[in-house]
Amino acid sequence: MFCPNCGANNADTATVCIQCNQPIPQFSSPPEPPPPMPPAPVPAAPVTPSAPPPTIASVPNYLVHSIIQTVVSLMCCGLTCGVGLIPLVLAIIALIFSAQVNSKLGANDVAGAQSASKTAKLFNWIALGVLVGVVVVYGLLVFFGAISNYWEHRF
Amino acid sequence: MAVLPSLADIESPRLRHAIFWTGAAFCAAGAAVVYHWNPEGAGFFPACPLRTYTGYYCPGCGATRALHQLLHGHIGAALGYNPLFVLSVPFVAYWIISEVFLLLGGRALPRIPAPDKLMWLVLAIVITFGVARNIPYYPLTLLAPH
Numbered sequence: 001m002f003c004p005n006c007g008a009n010n011a012d013t014a015t016v017c018i019q020c021n022q023p024i025p026q027f028s029s030p031p032e033p034p035p036p037m038p039p040a041p042v043p044a045a046p047v048t049p050s051a052p053p054p055t056i057a058s059v060p061n062y063l064v065h066s067i068i069q070t071v072v073s074l075m076c077c078g079l080t081c082g083v084g085l086i087p088l089v090l091a092i093i094a095l096i097f098s099a100q101v102n103s104k105l106g107a108n109d110v111a112g113a114q115s116a117s118k119t120a121k122l123f124n125w126i127a128l129g130v131l132v133g134v135v136v137v138y139g140l141l142v143f144f145g146a147i148s149n150y151w152e153h154r155f
Numbered sequence: 156m157a158v159l160p161s162l163a164d165i166e167s168p169r170l171r172h173a174i175f176w177t178g179a180a181f182c183a184a185g186a187a188v189v190y191h192w193n194p195e196g197a198g199f200f201p202a203c204p205l206r207t208y209t210g211y212y213c214p215g216c217g218a219t220r221a222l223h224q225l226l227h228g229h230i231g232a233a234l235g236y237n238p239l240f241v242l243s244v245p246f247v248a249y250w251i252i253s254e255v256f257l258l259l260g261g262r263a264l265p266r267i268p269a270p271d272k273l274m275w276l277v278l279a280i281v282i283t284f285g286v287a288r289n290i291p292y293y294p295l296t297l298l299a300p301h
Contacts, residue, residue: 064157067274071281075240077213078203102271138201139185145199146188 059113061101062120066094069127079134087134090127094120157274158266162254175258182251190226194219214239214285217300236300239284 010017010024017024069091073080080087097120104113165171194200205213217236224233225244233241246267253264288298 061271063271064269064274065160067278068160071278074213074281074285075215075218077205077215078201081204081213082201136181139181141201142188142199143184145197146192149192149197149199 059101059105059110059117060121061098061117062094062124063098063101065124066091066098066120069124069131070095073127073131076131076135079138080131082138083130083134087127087131090123090130094123094127097123157269157271159250159269161250161257161266163257163263163266172258175254186222186226189219189223193223195223212285212288212299214281214288216288220300238298239281 070088073085073088073091097116100116101113101120104110104116162171162175165174192199200219203213203216205211206216215237218240221233221236221240224230224236225241230241249264250267253266257263284298287295290296
């Protein structure tokens with residue numbers, strides 16, 4: 001399995017990454033690595049694979065995903081405008097819920113944060129699906145345009 | 156520490172490889188078409204609806220034309236079409252190279268850190284750039300595609 005922190009390829013049974021020494025969660029993992037460890041290289045820090053209690057690190061906010069999708073939707077306006085800005089709207093909804101995760105954790109509302117996290121994840125997946133669909137349709141349009149252009153100039 | 160998404164986040168090796176090869180084929184075909192035809196005047200690149208109907212530039216306007224110039228090594232012309240896109244190229248290139256290393260080389264390069272504050276800054280830069288390139292006064296007109 002790959003380390004969620006640095007991406008190094010580890011043995012499936014590994015609990016600590018061979019490259020960055022970060023703990024590797026054993027079950028399907030959120031993109032955020034769980035426990036905050038001191039950034040200095042600590043020699044042989046003991047790592048327990050037990051699930052930590054709900055803290056800021058254990059409720060993923062998917063903010064990175066939400067903002068990347070918002071930025072891509074903005075930058076690919078030629079694609080997103082063509083379908084009524086749907087991917088942009090979905091990405092912004094995901095971004096709003098992502099931002100709520102941290103504010104609700106700050107207010108000690110763990111259940112609310114987990115709910116916002118789930119909603120952010122859901123809208124991120126829908127936005128990604130729509131965006132990929134639009135990019136594929138756009139790509140096919142350009143590709144067939146290119147092919148017909150090629151044949152026109154050939155004969 | 157939050158990092159940029161990667162295929163390493165996907166547990167199933169089969170799914171990871173399927174996504175990688177589909178994406179690679181799509182990118183290769185896209186790069187070949189954008190290399191061979193200049194989107195400026197090729198006629199078959201669909202025009203941006205926002206630009207056509209409102210006359211405004213979005214933050215990505217000129218990115219395809221900039222990519223065409225970049226693939227031919229014309230960095231100055233590419234900067235004229237979309238400077239923000241050109242600035243993002245090293246980061247995207249590193250991300251692509253690290254995905255290729257991960258899937259084909261079997262070892263991973265360090266992942267790009269993406270703390271929340273940095274991501275908000277990126278969003279702010281993109282929105283500011285999108286607004287600024289639509290303001291028709293001299294230094295800012297350089298940001299519009301030309």
